[in-house]
Amino acid sequence: MIGASMSATNDPIEILSRRFIDAIRGAFPEAGEGVDPLIRPCGQPELGDFQCNVAMALAKRLGKKPRDVAGAIAAAVDLSGVAHPLTEGAIAGPGFINIRLLGDALAASLAAMDDAHLGVAPAAQPERVVVDLMGVNLAKQMHVGHLRSPLIGDAIARTFARLGHTVIRQNHLGDWGLPIAMVTARLVRLEAAGKIDLNTLTLDQLDEAYRAAQMECQRDTAGLEAVRRFGLGPKAEAELEAQVEGATEAFMEARRTLVALQAKEPKTYAVWQRVRDVTMRVCMDVCARLHVDVTDEHSAGESFYADELAGVVGDLVTRGIAEESDGALIVRLDDPRWGDIETPCLIRKRDGGYLYATTDVAAIRHRVQRLHADRIVYCIDARQALHLRQVFGVSLKAGYAANPMTGRDAVMRHAAFGSVLGEDGRPFKTRSGESVRLSDLLEETVVRAQKTVKERSPDQPEEESRRIAEAVGMAAIKYADLSNDRVKDYVFSFDRMLAFEGNTGPYLLYALVRTRSILRKAAAAGVGDSWRRVPPGVNEPAEKMLALTLLRYPAALAGVADALEPHRLCQYLFELSGVFGTFFDQCPVLQSEGAVRDGRLRLCWLTGRVLEDGLTVLGIPLLERM
Numbered sequence: 001m002i003g004a005s006m007s008a009t010n011d012p013i014e015i016l017s018r019r020f021i022d023a024i025r026g027a028f029p030e031a032g033e034g035v036d037p038l039i040r041p042c043g044q045p046e047l048g049d050f051q052c053n054v055a056m057a058l059a060k061r062l063g064k065k066p067r068d069v070a071g072a073i074a075a076a077v078d079l080s081g082v083a084h085p086l087t088e089g090a091i092a093g094p095g096f097i098n099i100r101l102l103g104d105a106l107a108a109s110l111a112a113m114d115d116a117h118l119g120v121a122p123a124a125q126p127e128r129v130v131v132d133l134m135g136v137n138l139a140k141q142m143h144v145g146h147l148r149s150p151l152i153g154d155a156i157a158r159t160f161a162r163l164g165h166t167v168i169r170q171n172h173l174g175d176w177g178l179p180i181a182m183v184t185a186r187l188v189r190l191e192a193a194g195k196i197d198l199n200t201l202t203l204d205q206l207d208e209a210y211r212a213a214q215m216e217c218q219r220d221t222a223g224l225e226a227v228r229r230f231g232l233g234p235k236a237e238a239e240l241e242a243q244v245e246g247a248t249e250a251f252m253e254a255r256r257t258l259v260a261l262q263a264k265e266p267k268t269y270a271v272w273q274r275v276r277d278v279t280m281r282v283c284m285d286v287c288a289r290l291h292v293d294v295t296d297e298h299s300a301g302e303s304f305y306a307d308e309l310a311g312v313v314g315d316l317v318t319r320g321i322a323e324e325s326d327g328a329l330i331v332r333l334d335d336p337r338w339g340d341i342e343t344p345c346l347i348r349k350r351d352g353g354y355l356y357a358t359t360d361v362a363a364i365r366h367r368v369q370r371l372h373a374d375r376i377v378y379c380i381d382a383r384q385a386l387h388l389r390q391v392f393g394v395s396l397k398a399g400y401a402a403n404p405m406t407g408r409d410a411v412m413r414h415a416a417f418g419s420v421l422g423e424d425g426r427p428f429k430t431r432s433g434e435s436v437r438l439s440d441l442l443e444e445t446v447v448r449a450q451k452t453v454k455e456r457s458p459d460q461p462e463e464e465s466r467r468i469a470e471a472v473g474m475a476a477i478k479y480a481d482l483s484n485d486r487v488k489d490y491v492f493s494f495d496r497m498l499a500f501e502g503n504t505g506p507y508l509l510y511a512l513v514r515t516r517s518i519l520r521k522a523a524a525a526g527v528g529d530s531w532r533r534v535p536p537g538v539n540e541p542a543e544k545m546l547a548l549t550l551l552r553y554p555a556a557l558a559g560v561a562d563a564l565e566p567h568r569l570c571q572y573l574f575e576l577s578g579v580f581g582t583f584f585d586q587c588p589v590l591q592s593e594g595a596v597r598d599g600r601l602r603l604c605w606l607t608g609r610v611l612e613d614g615l616t617v618l619g620i621p622l623l624e625r626m
């Protein structure tokens with residue numbers, strides 16, 4: 001497990017697992033190593049806190065009776081200091097073993113968790129983890145489709161960092177190649193004709209220029225053929241011919257521009273720089289507003305690797321890894337070692353042009369050979385799955401993925417995600433069918449959030465409600481995205497994401513604010529802070545439930561790193577908020593006295609800490625009040 005550490009744990013499941021593994025080993029040496037004792041929260045809390053479910057499967061394997069196996073395990077297990085001794089009645093049904101923790105042990109585990117790391121021990125073997133996130137394309141407006149990669153990527157990056165790994169974020173910008181040369185060529189021309197001022201260029205203008213450049217470079221030969229086939233006459237033919245000619249001219253110009261860019265010809269390069277700056281400014285503004293930690297220094301786009309492609313391809317050819325096929329160069333991957341992929345990876349076209357895949361192979365070489373990555377996580381659209389499998393395969397076959405420091409191949413994984421849909425279940429668009437600008441979407445979310453915030457606290461000054469709405473809005477949008485199983489599509493709904501009830505960002509912020517407010521009230525009532533050193537209360541069922549949930553936090557984080565699934569943490573925090581709500585309703589804090597009150601205050605404090613930590617790992621802004 002990438003997330004888990006080898007050191008002491010406070011998680012009852014892990015503690016019990018170790019005790020039961022020892023018992024199984026003692027009672028059934030023939031079962032061999034690596035038996036998972038299957039410790040789970042007890043389905044019926046009145047019977048116990050946890051249950052061990054291993055007896056049934058083990059009995060089958062050993063040809064014994066399940067209840068006998070359960071009995072032997074129960075007799076052998078040493079639960080001293082952790083749980084009540086097991087009696088006859090602990091074995092239920094076909095052979096479940098019910099376990100009841102000792103209250104003192106639970107309180108002690110919880111108190112131990114209240115340290116600087118919240119029980120999350122730093123990774124025993126820290127790795128260098130590259131997270132590929134964002135990858136926007138130059139000269140294109142950012143829309144809702146650009147939301148998921150940075151949100152998921154940032155959450156995954158924060159999770160690894162939280163677990164003690166070294167994280168390197170990489171923004172694999174689409175900033176090179178013929179399409180970029182096309183728009184650059186057009187801008188050079190427009191500027192020369194005095195039709196555009198590069199100093200005041202906006203991303204919307206660029207977006208328009210990009211589309212126009214695509215059009216003018218497209219040869220409408222199909223149209224010409226149709227004119228001829230249907231005999232539409234010489235005039236139509238001449239008109240279209242001129243268009244095709246013009247397109248060819250624009251196309252040739254784009255090719256010349258690409259060569260000029262490659263040679264860093266100052267004038268052309270300066271225009272390209274401008275295109276890049278304008279795109280990046282919008283991109284970085286969006287990231288900053290979303291609390292996504294991606295800045296200019298994380299940019300290593302296609303242009304960054306442009307000069308390396310010839311060398312990479314040359315190397316692959318010399319070493320016999322790439323081969324010629326119809327004038328193009330391909331790498332065959334139909335071997336289990338390279339992923340067993342039918343379709344070979346094309347790395348150079350017949351016309352000598354390189355591809356998206358060539359750049360990604362060069363990027364892996366850079367990330368492993370120079371950045372010394374032990375692990376690379378790609379937060380990219382699910383539709384690029386084959387592309388990634390191919391470039392992983394090529395880099396393994398070429399040895400580029402072998403980390404020079406450890407000699408091991410970097411672990412390369414695709415954290416694939418689905419699309420954002422509108423409420424009609426189709427790709428999210430404006431009413432008029434255009435894609436929604438991301439900056440507009442964020443602003444609309446905040447405006448709507450402010451309406452709700454004002455309804456809830458009408459007396460708040462405007463400035464304050466706007467500040468709270470900003471955090472609530474970003475929490476809403478981010479949580480709505482992250483809380484979904486990432487490989488699935490999800491439906492974007494302002495109303496649902498902004499609700500203060502249910503599995504939403506605002507609901508979690510509200511839970512956090514409640515923990516804060518109770519501690520503020522305690523301070524105002526002069527309670528002091530001696531409760532910080534009092535064992536957390538675990539006597540009432542609701543206290544116990546809260547305690548058990550809190551102790552699951554380190555495992556929840558480790559689960560996110562293992563599966564690359566931030567929604568697991570969302571689900572955990574949602575559950576925690578729920579059990580905290582029950583505790584809050586059933587266990588009066590400030591109306592209690594003495595050790596009971598203090599134990600409860602400590603539970604509130606710890607809940608607040610875990611919520612704060614978890615939300616921060618998700619990249620969600622915090623609030624003290626709302």
Ligand code: ARG
Binds near residue numbers: 137172363
């Ligand atoms: N620019 C790419 C696109 O728009 C995304 C880049 C993802 N990262 C990568 N290493 N390929 O599809």
